[in-house]
Amino acid sequence: MTNLGNITAIIGTQWGDEGKGKLVDILAEKYDWIVRATGGANAGHTIYVNEKKFVFHQVPSGALQLNTKMIIGNGCVINLPSLAEEIQLLTNEGISLAGRFFISDRVHLACDYHKKIDVLQEEMKGGKKIGTTGRGIGPAYSDKINRMGIRLGEILNWDAFETHYQNNLATLQKIYPGLEHDANAELAEFKKHREALLPYITDTVLLLHGEITAGKKILLEGANATMLDIDHGTYPFVTSSNASIGGIVTGTGVPPRKIDSIIGILKAYTTRVGAGPFPSELNNETGEYLRAKGGEFGSTTGRPRRCGWMDTVVAKYACMINGLTHINLTKLDVLTGLPTLRIITGYKVHGKLLESFPSDLSQLEPANGFEPEYIEMPGWTEALDNCTSFEQLPANAQAYVTKLEEIIGLPMTFIGVGYNRNQLITK
Ligand code: GDP
Ligand code: IMO
Ligand code: MG
Numbered sequence: 001m002t003n004l005g006n007i008t009a010i011i012g013t014q015w016g017d018e019g020k021g022k023l024v025d026i027l028a029e030k031y032d033w034i035v036r037a038t039g040g041a042n043a044g045h046t047i048y049v050n051e052k053k054f055v056f057h058q059v060p061s062g063a064l065q066l067n068t069k070m071i072i073g074n075g076c077v078i079n080l081p082s083l084a085e086e087i088q089l090l091t092n093e094g095i096s097l098a099g100r101f102f103i104s105d106r107v108h109l110a111c112d113y114h115k116k117i118d119v120l121q122e123e124m125k126g127g128k129k130i131g132t133t134g135r136g137i138g139p140a141y142s143d144k145i146n147r148m149g150i151r152l153g154e155i156l157n158w159d160a161f162e163t164h165y166q167n168n169l170a171t172l173q174k175i176y177p178g179l180e181h182d183a184n185a186e187l188a189e190f191k192k193h194r195e196a197l198l199p200y201i202t203d204t205v206l207l208l209h210g211e212i213t214a215g216k217k218i219l220l221e222g223a224n225a226t227m228l229d230i231d232h233g234t235y236p237f238v239t240s241s242n243a244s245i246g247g248i249v250t251g252t253g254v255p256p257r258k259i260d261s262i263i264g265i266l267k268a269y270t271t272r273v274g275a276g277p278f279p280s281e282l283n284n285e286t287g288e289y290l291r292a293k294g295g296e297f298g299s300t301t302g303r304p305r306r307c308g309w310m311d312t313v314v315a316k317y318a319c320m321i322n323g324l325t326h327i328n329l330t331k332l333d334v335l336t337g338l339p340t341l342r343i344i345t346g347y348k349v350h351g352k353l354l355e356s357f358p359s360d361l362s363q364l365e366p367a368n369g370f371e372p373e374y375i376e377m378p379g380w381t382e383a384l385d386n387c388t389s390f391e392q393l394p395a396n397a398q399a400y401v402t403k404l405e406e407i408i409g410l411p412m413t414f415i416g417v418g419y420n421r422n423q424l425i426t427k
Contacts, residue, residue, distance in 0.1 A: 005260020012225025021045025034062030037251030044299025075251020105153030131274030237276025
């Protein structure tokens with residue numbers, strides 16, 4: 001097994017849904033702690049155990065490894081009733097979180113009225129919708145940045161919490177006059193879950209630093225992905241937090257120098273849910289093939305995911321921003337059956353090669369002279385499901401992986417060949 005050190009971060013390199021949850025679940029066995037750093041219920045991390053499907057939205061994807069402890073870090077925003085529901089679903093499966101799950105007292109709340117504002121904001125955008133998950137993520141992070149957000153720790157003092165909640169809602173109703181909300185119903189819902197959630201709430205920064213000092217192994221679970229990062233992604237078609245390495249650091253309180261390895265999760269092709277530029281998108285039957293074979297439907301909203309070729313401009317950009325040390329190439333098996341595979345290697349505007357991913361998204365429109373540069377590789381017809389080593393992969397699949405390593409400049413340490421736990425090659 002590759003030596004990843006004591007503290008490892010896992011980060012999506014594309015537009016999300018690369019398969020972060022699967023690797024977190026597999027590695028969790030070897031880690032003492034799994035820590036979510038950013039995002040909220042917009043994430044959907046899928047894990048299969050003996051054909052049973054689990055989707056984690058807010059609870060870290062280490063829950064199924066019963067000896068592993070978990071933290072929701074301060075950088076996340078959480079919706080309490082959905083979190084309670086997620087915990088209940090796990091309890092129904094015999095998976096208890098008691099004593100092994102903690103939530104930062106600094107985490108901000110994404111209330112149901114934030115969800116309503118999310119919908120209102122999308123409506124106001126008319127034809128320029130982002131296609132959010134509707135989970136109130138943007139409005140909750142806006143409140144945080146506006147210094148009017150509600151932190152979970154406040155719930156310890158119910159009366160002050162209730163006042164802050166009412167004030168927050170009243171302020172937002174002034175900004176959004178159409179915002180109707182039954183505050184008493186939501187507060188009653190919070191009160192219902194409060195007792196059960198209290199034991200989980202703590203200063204997770206202090207907790208984590210104690211564990212780091214004790215030499216414990218910690219896996220920092222990224223959510224969303226680099227191209228959805230509020231600073232580095234395809235703004236404004238992004239989420240409202242730093243989904244890349246910076247967010248992992250601020251969202252947990254783990255200092256950057258303590259992180260030993262950073263694994264980028266890279267799907268063997270590209271997908272995107274929601275609106276925004278997608279230079280390698282395939283609006284044809286190859287795109288349909290990938291969607292059907294890869295089961296490319298959102299884990300959170302069920303929306304069909306847009307599909308396209310591997311884009312190494314994106315992959316290299318993600319390597320650069322995150323300082324990746326390893327890559328997990330996922331879903332290589334989905335490419336089986338395609339006669340020719342395309343890899344995007346550069347972006348040209350009016351024949352001139354761009355140096356990196358541009359901030360001006362209009363440069364990515366064909367009408368403005370955009371054209372992707374690409375190479376083609378021969379495909380393979382063999383199923384990869386039972387391959388357990390790199391050498392067992394068909395020659396053309398090996399060549400595809402080697403070519404990506406060459407272009408991106410990092411080893412594909414882990415290669416996914418199916419959704420099951422055992423369908424992971426370590427190179
Ligand atoms: P995440 O948000 O990054 O955790 O990814 P999602 O769970 O939203 O989407 C990834 C999907 O691909 C899930 O349904 C996984 O079970 C599945 N998956 C992950 N790795 C592989 C793989 O190597 N091969 C196949 N066929 N499916 C995979
Ligand atoms: P995981 O962790 C895929 C996308 C949404 C939308 C944009 C903004 O499962 O990879 P938001 O609700 O965050 O305001 O939506 O970001 N998005 C994701 N797409 N996977 C995710 O998470 C995503 N999280 C946000 O589809 O385009
Ligand atoms: Mg997902």
